[in-house]
Amino acid sequence: MPEGHTIHRLAARMNSVFGGQLLEVSSPQGRFSRGALLLNGRRLVFAQAFGKQLHMHFAAPENHDDVLVMRSHLGLYGKWTFAGDEQFESLATADNPRRRADRVAADDGHGRARDEHGWVVPEAARGAIRVRLRGKHGWADLRGPTECRVETVSEAAAALKRLGPDPLDPDETGGLFVARAGRSARPIAALLMEQQVIAGVGNIYRAESLFRQKVDPFLPGNQAGEEVLRGLWTENRELLKIGVRLGRIVTTDQADRPRIPDERAWPEHANYVYKRAGKPCRHCQTPVEVTEMVGRTLYWCPTCQAPGT
Incomplete structure (x- = not known):
């Protein structure tokens, strides 16, 4: 999608x-x-x-x-x-x-x-x-x-x-996202897919923003805390801006793909966990795991995103 x-x-x-x-x-x-x-x-x-x-x-x-x-x-x-x-x-x-x-x-x-x-x-x-x-x-x-x-x-x-705030809207501060996600007991990975909580984020940005922020995807929204939620808001805003610029979803940092510019990162070097099931995490070498959540495949690193990290 x-x-x-x-x-x-x-x-x-x-x-x-x-x-x-x-x-x-x-x-x-x-x-x-x-x-x-x-x-x-x-x-x-x-x-x-x-x-x-x-x-x-x-x-x-x-x-x-x-x-x-x-x-x-x-x-x-x-x-x-x-x-x-x-x-x-x-x-x-x-x-x-x-x-x-x-x-x-x-x-x-x-x-x-x-x-x-x-x-x-x-x-x-x-x-x-x-x-x-x-x-x-x-x-x-x-x-x-x-x-x-x-x-x-x-x-x-x-x-x-009926929609949640759009991270690409320059007038949005993230406060509404923090409030809506922060009062739900559902996993944060599910909340990121709900358009009434945050608009515009889909399966790839969900997985990649959670990995980049080292957030356990199963963490309930009401246990995440404002710092974690604001971090996810800012992360998705920056990643979406890159997507607008490139026309591709590229979420990896230059340091993790030396000599490969943003424009040539997709698809092999574009993402950290999305569609990398069973492959070693780019940061810790732990195999990337998958499960289904809200009807879509969720990818995450069980080490980098372990509960309490």
């Missing part, structure tokens, strides 16, 4: 390729036909990420106060793809995307056909495309999201209130 850094990169790309434009919105698959009808012909004011949710604000062309929000969550299988002319492709690939949930379609953008209005003609829809956004210079297709709906601004705001 794409984690928070991917959605923040996706929001930036949407703003870059479509921001301020009147868009055609359709649903080739048909499952979003009603929503597409509500949004078609509106202007994308801005896109913004909140944890793993993408909120795209569309204003009516002649009334900027008439705004609707397309709120989506990619889930395990959702992804956006982008394609268009040379100008569009240049903007869409400006952050050197890594072709995950938001991979850019492989096309050089040259020789695109245009309609009578000068808009690039998109390729015929293939597969189950839930939403297609089309601008003058290109288009974006959404496939397989867990959730995609049109809401009023107030409805979208209400959905946000």
Whole structure:
């Protein structure tokens, strides 16, 4: 499942390729036909990420106060793809995307056909495309999201209130995370996966932040203490920032991979414990252990993260 850094990169790309434009919105698959009808012909004011949710604000062309929000969550299988002319492709690939949930379609953008209005003609829809956004210079297709709906601004705001704080939000201090996690008896590794406790952290950041902070994943939240919880908040914020910059989840320090820069660390040298079951811990050589928690595989070092460490 794409984690928070991917959605923040996706929001930036949407703003870059479509921001301020009147868009055609359709649903080739048909499952979003009603929503597409509500949004078609509106202007994308801005896109913004909140944890793993993408909120795209569309204003009516002649009334900027008439705004609707397309709120989506990619889930395990959702992804956006982008394609268009040379100008569009240049903007869409400006952050050197890594072709995950938001991979850019492989096309050089040259020789695109245009309609009578000068808009690039998109390729015929293939597969189950839930939403297609089309601008003058290109288009974006959404496939397989867990959730995609049109809401009023107030409805979208209400959905946000159900989320925990996003570590990538510069206005968040971590206090709400500390309060919510600190009153729960559930293991801290389970709490890090609950989006109402902390938004944007997924299975990889969970395992890696716990390892880096040397926290026992089975430690109950209400026994962790403020220092431990604030350490996890800060750790996830910094790791997510690296993810936004690189487009990959790289959690290892340079000292643990000499002469291998961040940009070349993935996948072999990218993480400490994630997907390293049975392999020696990079710090103490103890085999990395695994178990299932909240439906996902949890990885940890039983020595570095032993209770009381």
